[in-house]
Amino acid sequence: MAGTYSHTIGPRDIDSTRRARIAALGDIVLGAANDDADSLGFGVSDLNLGNASWVLSRLALEARRLPERGERIDIYTWVSDYGRVMTTRNMTLSSEPGSGGEPGDTQGVWGAAVTQWAMIDLDTRRPLDLSALSNKGTSLVDREPPIERPRKVTPLPDECFGERTVLYSDIDFNGHVGSMRYVEWMMDLMQAEWLRGAAEGFRLDINYLHEATLGETLTIARADQTRFEIRNATGVAICRARFVTGETGNRR
Amino acid sequence: MAGTYSHTIGPRDIDSTRRARIAALGDIVLGAANDDADSLGFGVSDLNLGNASWVLSRLALEARRLPERGERIDIYTWVSDYGRVMTTRNMTLSSEPGSGGEPGDTQGVWGAAVTQWAMIDLDTRRPLDLSALSNKGTSLVDREPPIERPRKVTPLPDECFGERTVLYSDIDFNGHVGSMRYVEWMMDLMQAEWLRGAAEGFRLDINYLHEATLGETLTIARADQTRFEIRNATGVAICRARFVTGETGNRR
Numbered sequence: 418m419a420g421t422y423s424h425t426i427g428p429r430d431i432d433s434t435r436r437a438r439i440a441a442l443g444d445i446v447l448g449a450a451n452d453d454a455d456s457l458g459f460g461v462s463d464l465n466l467g468n469a470s471w472v473l474s475r476l477a478l479e480a481r482r483l484p485e486r487g488e489r490i491d492i493y494t495w496v497s498d499y500g501r502v503m504t505t506r507n508m509t510l511s512s513e514p515g516s517g518g519e520p521g522d523t524q525g526v527w528g529a530a531v532t533q534w535a536m537i538d539l540d541t542r543r544p545l546d547l548s549a550l551s552n553k554g555t556s557l558v559d560r561e562p563p564i565e566r567p568r569k570v571t572p573l574p575d576e577c578f579g580e581r582t583v584l585y586s587d588i589d590f591n592g593h594v595g596s597m598r599y600v601e602w603m604m605d606l607m608q609a610e611w612l613r614g615a616a617e618g619f620r621l622d623i624n625y626l627h628e629a630t631l632g633e634t635l636t637i638a639r640a641d642q643t644r645f646e647i648r649n650a651t652g653v654a655i656c657r658a659r660f661v662t663g664e665t666g667n668r669r
Numbered sequence: 670m671a672g673t674y675s676h677t678i679g680p681r682d683i684d685s686t687r688r689a690r691i692a693a694l695g696d697i698v699l700g701a702a703n704d705d706a707d708s709l710g711f712g713v714s715d716l717n718l719g720n721a722s723w724v725l726s727r728l729a730l731e732a733r734r735l736p737e738r739g740e741r742i743d744i745y746t747w748v749s750d751y752g753r754v755m756t757t758r759n760m761t762l763s764s765e766p767g768s769g770g771e772p773g774d775t776q777g778v779w780g781a782a783v784t785q786w787a788m789i790d791l792d793t794r795r796p797l798d799l800s801a802l803s804n805k806g807t808s809l810v811d812r813e814p815p816i817e818r819p820r821k822v823t824p825l826p827d828e829c830f831g832e833r834t835v836l837y838s839d840i841d842f843n844g845h846v847g848s849m850r851y852v853e854w855m856m857d858l859m860q861a862e863w864l865r866g867a868a869e870g871f872r873l874d875i876n877y878l879h880e881a882t883l884g885e886t887l888t889i890a891r892a893d894q895t896r897f898e899i900r901n902a903t904g905v906a907i908c909r910a911r912f913v914t915g916e917t918g919n920r921r
Contacts, residue, residue, distance in 0.1 A: 432840060444680075590680060
């Protein structure tokens with residue numbers, strides 16, 4: 418089974434150019450994942466009965482442009498595979514004809530994402546065996562990911578570009594820093610010129626390696642302008658990301 | 670004319686208790702204001718033709734509870750008056766029966782907001798005369814605000830509790846710090862106990878006095894735990910807010 422979820426780009430999603438911020442686009446994509454898991458009966462609200470929750474492990478997000486204020490985007494999403502501890506959920510992003518979508522796009526698709534999720538026990542914070550999920554068989558769709566799966570991002574040199582203390586507004590429903598909050602922190606270190614370029618097309622690969630929780634002090638390392646590593650106070654990498662702009666070569 | 674806009678509380682809206690954060694609730698309310706202004710033909714997208722934009726001047730937001738993850742909320746909104754430089758837009762917040770709304774509520778209404786807006790010229794950043802708006806007559810609804818209008822928040826003593834540098838992710842479509850970003854910064858200074866209490870009912874009054882833009886360093890003053898003033902580097906107050914918890918006495 419696959420589903421389509423819509424979102425209209427509103428004031429909270431956009432920057433001063435009135436196009437979606439990359440982190441907001443990510444939030445919209447993760448919201449659709451959440452809604453679809455709910456409708457399949459193993460969303461966070463179902464899982465919590467067993468005190469478990471999905472956590473994002475890796476994400477690849479590509480777009481040939483950033484959608485505009487007022488543009489309605491449709492997120493088509495499906496689960497393509499389950500491993501023992503990881504499942505892969507895919508998305509394509511398109512726009513309604515006439516709402517800002519580019520007519521030359523194949524069926525209006527201008528973006529795509531591949532997400533990999535683990536399920537953790539909320540007490541032990543350890544991954545669970547996905548074979549315990551009873552209804553996963555019916556949810557699988559035999560359709561390849563629309564773009565290259567999330568790449569592994571390699572460790573960065575030991576250089577610090579910024580520091581953040583984890584505060585209330587950074588924490589999500591899983592009790593750790595929200596996936597897109599890290600992306601916001603990275604975007605805050607980008608040059609205006611890079612941000613302008615990203616509006617014409619980008620790819621993001623992000624790996625979530627460990628959790629960060631309230632009160633922790635994190636450091637942000639950056640290399641080559643567009644590779645990031647966020648570390649906790651003991652130097653452990655919390656997440657790593659790599660951004661590329663320009664022709665992303667989306668497969669569709 | 671009045672309109673109703675719906676939003677389902679998703680992952681990006683909630684904190685670790687799985688209820689909406691106050692700042693997210695504010696964003697949802699402002700999103701409905703934006704959508705309704707658009708549908709009346711003087712939304713930001715129309716105004717930009719004349720290089721003008723609505724900016725929030727004051728907000729009062731009350732709720733008897735904070736909505737839960739997956740709950741669909743309906744925002745009913747109407748404009749009750751226009752002055753020469755300010756217009757008042759009202760909202761009531763209710764939930765669909767069965768989606769988490771409390772059955773004892775009058776028609777399911779559990780929250781309300783009153784917002785006051787000015788229109789500024791985006792070049793000069795000065796307020797415009799609202800008599801220039803040609804179609805405002807048809808938009809007025811003869812219905813009083815559902816709660817007390819936003820109160821004036823008085824200046825705070827000269828005490829500093831925190832500092833923030835304005836970064837890319839803080840900036841909204843008007844090119845200044847987003848209205849709810851200030852609320853996030855205030856919430857980050859609240860005690861966990863206060864946050865738990867606010868989930869049972871709160872009122873927020875916030876006054877936006879001046880703009881803050883990219884790169885500015887702001888200081889945050891706090892008094893009596895729940896009154897805030899955010900100032901720029903020259904000591905000018907950018908915004909002031911006051912939070913109250915407990916029985917808010919919503920009029921409906």
